[in-house]
Amino acid sequence: MQIxxxxxxxxxxxxxxxxxxxxxxxxxxxxxxNFRDVFGSFSKKFKVIIPIMPLYTMPIIDTNVKNLSxxxxxxxxxxxxxxxxxxxxxxxxxxxxxxxxxxxxxVKSMILTGSSGLYENTLGGSFPKRGNxxxxxxxxxxxxxxxKHATTELVDxxxxxxxxxxxxxxxxxxxxxxxxHNMAEELPKMDIPFCLIWGKNDTITPPDVAEEFQxxxxxxxxxxxxxxxxxxxxxxxxxxxxxxGKWLEEQFPSAA
Numbered sequence: 001m002q003i004x005x006x007x008x009x010x011x012x013x014x015x016x017x018x019x020x021x022x023x024x025x026x027x028x029x030x031x032x033x034n035f036r037d038v039f040g041s042f043s044k045k046f047k048v049i050i051p052i053m054p055l056y057t058m059p060i061i062d063t064n065v066k067n068l069s070x071x072x073x074x075x076x077x078x079x080x081x082x083x084x085x086x087x088x089x090x091x092x093x094x095x096x097x098x099x100x101x102x103x104x105x106x107v108k109s110m111i112l113t114g115s116s117g118l119y120e121n122t123l124g125g126s127f128p129k130r131g132n133x134x135x136x137x138x139x140x141x142x143x144x145x146x147x148k149h150a151t152t153e154l155v156d157x158x159x160x161x162x163x164x165x166x167x168x169x170x171x172x173x174x175x176x177x178x179x180x181h182n183m184a185e186e187l188p189k190m191d192i193p194f195c196l197i198w199g200k201n202d203t204i205t206p207p208d209v210a211e212e213f214q215x216x217x218x219x220x221x222x223x224x225x226x227x228x229x230x231x232x233x234x235x236x237x238x239x240x241x242x243x244x245g246k247w248l249e250e251q252f253p254s255a256a
Contacts, residue, residue: 053068
């Protein structure tokens with residue numbers, strides 16, 4: 001993604017476009033590259049902002065989903081964003097949900113795709129073994145329906161992370177805190193528009209997780225993408241963008 005990363009106020013982020021802000025929250029792996037097509041498509045009508053979350057720089061004792069939601073609150077304040085659409089994948093969706101549980105009035109809508117918050121299999125059921133490249137490649141491939149999306153670049157990034165002791169400890173801490181912080185009780189109070197876009201073949205946050213999200217949320221539309229795993233915006237970017245674009249037009253015609 002050939003976009004300048006801005007560094008100011010202790011934050012690192014990219015942004016592009018004008019209009020209502022869409023703040024995009026990445027998961028544990030992949031970060032900015034996961035949302036390349038979303039960024040390019042929606043920055044034509046919205047201001048799309050992707051902060052780089054401090055997954056590997058927070059003190060280990062403070063590395064949890066609740067503190068990532070505090071990071072989001074601080075980032076929104078720094079950018080003077082009064083109200084935004086939040087889009088989160090995997091852990092990023094969970095962070096958005098915790099933020100909304102405290103600052104619902106600052107969330108115009110929420111888009112979740114493969115979000116944790118109710119139940120998830122971390123990397124398909126087990127954490128990658130350090131030092132074993134083939135094993136890491138296999139577990140990254142589980143993220144997708146079609147393993148071709150587990151590119152060498154993505155596997156190399158994951159391999160480097162899991163072979164860094166400090167990063168590994170933080171990932172495990174985040175994963176455990178996500179499991180502990182179940183959002184089932186908070187979801188019925190979130191009476192804002194939700195768009196759930198889910199891969200039918202997601203093995204990390206399976207389809208029944210999406211259905212439970214829809215059941216617990218007061219105002220949620222659930223859309224499926226077939227032959228798709230845990231990262232629809234990567235595996236089927238065109239279909240993901242079409243579904244989301246149509247939903248935003250229906251919900252917020254003046255903005256989209």
